Amino acid sequence: MKRKAKSFLACALCVAMVAGTVLTGCGNSGGNDSKKEDTGDKKVITFYGFSDWVDTDPYKSVYQEVKAQFEKENPGYEVELQSDPWGDWEQKNKTMFASGNVADVFYVGNDNFPTFANSGNLLDLDQYVDKGYFDDFFENVRKMYQWEGKSEAIPFTTDCRILWYNKEIFKEAGLDPENPPKTWDELRDDAKQITEKTGKYGFGMDLGLKEIPAQSLICASDYSILDVADDGTVTSNVKDQAFKDYLKLLSDMKDTYEPDFTNLDHHDVAKQFAEGQFGMIIGNNLSETDIYDKDFWGQALVPTMTADSPQGSFGGGFGISVNSETKYPEQAVKFAQMLCDPKYNGDLVSDIPASNAGAANCAYAKDDKYAVIMDQIQYVRQAQPKTLYFNEVQAAVYDTVANVIVGGQDIDSAVDALDSQINDIVKQ
Amino acid sequence: MEKRSMKSAYAYLVPSTIIMTLMLGFPIVYNIIISFTEWTLKSSEKHFNGIDNYIKVLMDEKFIKILIITVLWTGINILLQMLIGIGLALFADHLTKGKKFMRVILLIPWIIPGTVTALTWKWMLQSDVGIVNYLLMHFNLTGQNILFLSDQNIALMTLILVHVWKAFPFWFLMITASLQNKPVDQIEAAVMDGARYPHILRYIILPHLSPIIASTGVLTTIWTLNYFDLIWLMTKGGPMDATSTLPIYTYRLAFEFNDFGRSAALAVISLIVVSLVCIPYVRKMFHNMKEEGVL
Numbered sequence: 001m002k003r004k005a006k007s008f009l010a011c012a013l014c015v016a017m018v019a020g021t022v023l024t025g026c027g028n029s030g031g032n033d034s035k036k037e038d039t040g041d042k043k044v045i046t047f048y049g050f051s052d053w054v055d056t057d058p059y060k061s062v063y064q065e066v067k068a069q070f071e072k073e074n075p076g077y078e079v080e081l082q083s084d085p086w087g088d089w090e091q092k093n094k095t096m097f098a099s100g101n102v103a104d105v106f107y108v109g110n111d112n113f114p115t116f117a118n119s120g121n122l123l124d125l126d127q128y129v130d131k132g133y134f135d136d137f138f139e140n141v142r143k144m145y146q147w148e149g150k151s152e153a154i155p156f157t158t159d160c161r162i163l164w165y166n167k168e169i170f171k172e173a174g175l176d177p178e179n180p181p182k183t184w185d186e187l188r189d190d191a192k193q194i195t196e197k198t199g200k201y202g203f204g205m206d207l208g209l210k211e212i213p214a215q216s217l218i219c220a221s222d223y224s225i226l227d228v229a230d231d232g233t234v235t236s237n238v239k240d241q242a243f244k245d246y247l248k249l250l251s252d253m254k255d256t257y258e259p260d261f262t263n264l265d266h267h268d269v270a271k272q273f274a275e276g277q278f279g280m281i282i283g284n285n286l287s288e289t290d291i292y293d294k295d296f297w298g299q300a301l302v303p304t305m306t307a308d309s310p311q312g313s314f315g316g317g318f319g320i321s322v323n324s325e326t327k328y329p330e331q332a333v334k335f336a337q338m339l340c341d342p343k344y345n346g347d348l349v350s351d352i353p354a355s356n357a358g359a360a361n362c363a364y365a366k367d368d369k370y371a372v373i374m375d376q377i378q379y380v381r382q383a384q385p386k387t388l389y390f391n392e393v394q395a396a397v398y399d400t401v402a403n404v405i406v407g408g409q410d411i412d413s414a415v416d417a418l419d420s421q422i423n424d425i426v427k428q
Numbered sequence: 429m430e431k432r433s434m435k436s437a438y439a440y441l442v443p444s445t446i447i448m449t450l451m452l453g454f455p456i457v458y459n460i461i462i463s464f465t466e467w468t469l470k471s472s473e474k475h476f477n478g479i480d481n482y483i484k485v486l487m488d489e490k491f492i493k494i495l496i497i498t499v500l501w502t503g504i505n506i507l508l509q510m511l512i513g514i515g516l517a518l519f520a521d522h523l524t525k526g527k528k529f530m531r532v533i534l535l536i537p538w539i540i541p542g543t544v545t546a547l548t549w550k551w552m553l554q555s556d557v558g559i560v561n562y563l564l565m566h567f568n569l570t571g572q573n574i575l576f577l578s579d580q581n582i583a584l585m586t587l588i589l590v591h592v593w594k595a596f597p598f599w600f601l602m603i604t605a606s607l608q609n610k611p612v613d614q615i616e617a618a619v620m621d622g623a624r625y626p627h628i629l630r631y632i633i634l635p636h637l638s639p640i641i642a643s644t645g646v647l648t649t650i651w652t653l654n655y656f657d658l659i660w661l662m663t664k665g666g667p668m669d670a671t672s673t674l675p676i677y678t679y680r681l682a683f684e685f686n687d688f689g690r691s692a693a694l695a696v697i698s699l700i701v702v703s704l705v706c707i708p709y710v711r712k713m714f715h716n717m718k719e720e721g722v723l
Contacts, residue, residue, distance in 0.1 A: 091683055097469055098688060115469045115686050210664060210684075259555040262578040262667035388470055391685055402668050406580065 042078040045332050048093065048103035053349055054083035062347040070335050077331050097121055104326040105336050107318045108153050110144045111394075114386045116321070117147035123322040124150040128333040140381045141354040145319045147386075153319025154340045155354035160313040160380045161216040161282045162372050163187075163300040169279045170298075173197040180280075180300040184217065184249050187280070187303040191256040194279035202256030204269040204281035205405075212394055213401045216282050218246055218383040219312035221305035225384040225397065226422070234387055236422040238397075238415055242305065247404050247411045254405055262406055273297075285364070285373060287350055292369065299372035301379075315380025317351055352377055392425045462692035469686035481693035490669060490677070495701070498673040501588060502653045502705065508592040509648060510641070513599020518629070520600075521607045531604060538597035546661035549590045553577055577663055580670035587671050591658055595651075599644055606640040607633075639716035645709040653702050674698045 053059045067079045082103065084092050090109065096102050097116060108116055116122055129151075134142055137155045145153035167177035173194040181187040191202030207213055218225070223242035227235045237243065256279075258264060258272065267288055273281045274289035282302060291297060302313045320336040322329060338344065345353035346362030352373070353359050359377060364370040384393055400418040403409040466477040485491055520530045537545070552558050553576040564570045576586040614632050623631075656675045659665065665672035665680070674694065682691035 094469060094683060094686065098467075100472070112469075112686075118470045119472045121472060208664065208666070210666075259573060259575050260578045263550070263663055395684065399668075402666070406667050 041076065043076055043328055043331070044078050044080055045105060045326075045328055045335055046080045046082060046103040047335065048082045048096070048106040050086045050089040050107065051083035052086045054081055059348055059350075062344055066335075066338050066344050066348070070338055074331055074334065077328070079335060102323045102325070104323050104328065104332045105339075106321060106323070107156065108145075108321040109318055110141075110316050110382075110386075111390060113145055113153060113319065114147065114388050114390050117152045118388055121324055122147070122152035123324045123326065123329055123333070124152060125154065125322065125333060125336075126151050128330060129337065133337075136357055137355045138359075138378065138380065140379075141315060141317065144382070144386055153321040154336055156318045156320045156340055156345070157349045157351035158315045158317035158354040158377065158380055159284045159351045160315045160373060160376045161284055161302060162313065162376050163280060163302055164273055164283055164286065165280045165298050165300065166273070166276060166278065166296055167298050168276070168296045169194055169198055169200055172200075173279065177298060180298060181303045182300070183303050183307055183309075184245070184305050187217075188249055188252050191253050191280060195256040198279075200279055201258045201277060202279045203253050204264070204273055204278040204283075205250070205253070205257040205261040206264050206266045206269045207261050207402060207405070208263040208268065209265040210395070210398055212383055212397045213405075214250060214282055215314040215383050216302045216312070217249065217305075218243075219314050219379075219381050220302045221309045221312065223305070223383075226387065226393065228385050228387060234389070234426045236419050236426075238400075238418050238422065244411050244415060245305065247401065247414065250401060251404055251411070262402070285370065301372065301376050311376070311379040313376045313380050314382060315377070316382075317354060318349075389422075389425045393422055396421045396425065459692050459695055462688055463696045465689050465692075467687075467689040467692075469688075477689070481689045482697070484690055485693050485697060490672070493669060494672050494674060494677050497584060497669075497671065498653065498701070499705075500584065501671075501673050502649060504585075504588050505591055505595070505652045506645065506649055508588070509596045509599050509652075510645070512592065512596040514603050514637070514641075516596075517600050517603035517607060518633070520604060521610075531600075534600050535597045537594045538601070540594070542594070542657045543661060545590070545594050546658045549593075550577065550662045553586065553590075578667055580667045583663055583667060583670045587659055587662060590662070591652070591655065594658070595648065598648060602640050602644045603637060606637050610636055639713065639720075642709050642712040642716060646706050646713060649705055649709065650702055653698070653705065674701065 047054075054063050063081055067081060070079055071077060083089070089107075090112075093106065094112070097119065102121055108122070134151060134154075138158060141155045141158045142151070145151060145155055163180060165177075165180050170177040170180075170190075173190075174197055175190055175193060181190045187203070194200060194202035205213065212218070212225075221242060223237070223240065223246075225237055225243065227237060229235070258277070264272075266283060269278070269281050270283050270286045270289050270291075272278055273283065274286060274291040274294070276296065301311055304311060320339050322332045322336055326332045339348060340353070340355070340358070342353065342355060342357035342361050345355070345358040352364055353362055359365060359374070365374055383397075384390065387393070396418055400414050404411060404414050463481055464476060464478060466475045466480065516530075516534060520527055520534075523530065552560050555561060555573040555575050555578065558576075560576070561570070561573045564574065574582070577583050610633060615628055618628050618632060653673075654675050655673075656679065659671055659673060659676055660679070663671045665676040675698070678691050678694045678698065681687050681694060
């Protein structure tokens, strides 16, 4: 009997050890305690962002300035700035939402906005801001932060992708370095010519970034992966010829990609472009590289689907939202507005402010080297509208592109499978 | 007297049992509860939904593929770690000179942080500028660059070899420690009787090592099956899910698709898989413990 008890104890410990190791990654890991109690006479408003901006120079001092200014204008209130490194921020932010432990004011990534908005955790800002407050924000970006007709985040930053090309490689390939591609066909031809004539990689593909690959190319057209009717009905458009053309373009250019393209993300591609390894890439400001002082590069707007297609580029970025459960909604919204004030906005972020006045006041607007980015920024949008299925559809499209480019699946069957997958996602 | 000492022994176990119950028991129970709940970030409400999450996970067309990859990842990994670890430990045990130096050198991969290992190997395995392809080409072992991490047919094996490089030193360490206590008198008697090394290894050394092999097997199986950072940093589960294991998919369900219920269900399924894989080891471990009178 004793032996059985010991065996049982040993078994239980083994199971606990195994289970502890397997399961500890799941469930509620808590995160920061973002709901701080008021201190003394002061009412505390918590703010949560990532430390790459909130707690890193040169932005840190501006956050402190905004905090000081807010506290001066709102006696009795104190702002507590909380942050985590970028790598941890998104995961912790989601964990905070999952556990109902959300800060009063926080960054919200545009990709997760529908999820957070639908959860009811975001305050309807229209009730607290003046009529016309949102008029100066970029319209396409503003739409990204609207949910069921309500504005639930103030557009804080955006970015855009442009075509970067290597003029020296263009010359080596016999291409005109002052005449970068303007359409998808020209992009394909130039990329192929670069690879054939120089042996270098014509186009930098970043399939390691698990998002819709080269999404800017879709945005440079009048095509959208989904349509959302006024009654909320979602329709898949992936059987349209435009989407098949997009898949064919990426497939046709495969021989021009760096061989490890399935593992390269946008940072890898940017760095390799800055090292002169790619003829062309579609990237943002490449601030993670030392390209600024080099002189081999040229910039152009993202090539459009056809010569008649509208300009476009993928733009992401962040909004500032307010917790619907905050004790001090009025002051929290005021603090959110202060962060998005054109006076401060450009100095709080490494991206571009999402308003006309903010963008005009940021460092990029004052530097000729970013003139193309400032031209392109007004055309930013995304390849699909914001729906509750945003991440699932994105993953399905990613898998389809991978199946076609890497797995060699034929485009028609890939598109049929994607269409039924999207319909299943929407149905669920 | 014996009863009193046993009571004292159990009393000493109480604090650690309470701590373990709180530290391990709560997350386990909570995770199991979540796995029966419809809980996504899309809604602030959580609903009990029975076994829906389990059905969704099991019906997911990716699940079988990911399960097979996980079994291959774990099985090949453990086999190679064990063979290399035991082999090198036996070799080092025979050395008369340089034994300590070899032990220190072989432990280095185990000491290096996982993130550093992943990024260093990712860089070395790059198809065009990586040193591995350069060396293979230099010595005419291949005519063209090998896509170690980008070819869906070899990416998993590449990751397995990198992980074996990192993890075999633990086997080496454990076996080396056990060899310090090997039955020298039996080995000497066998030598005097004319036994050759393979027989000594089979009938004396390996039986002596079997308890440590079983317990190391349990630990490394659990660790390997749940290994996350190396895979995530090197391939993120790609290309085309060719290196996607259960922990990678569990993470993606929770933090990419914001579905905590389904993620928790997959974690529970992972627990069952780990338990099934560990059964032979655990039985062997208990068998040895019983033989030694521990149980």
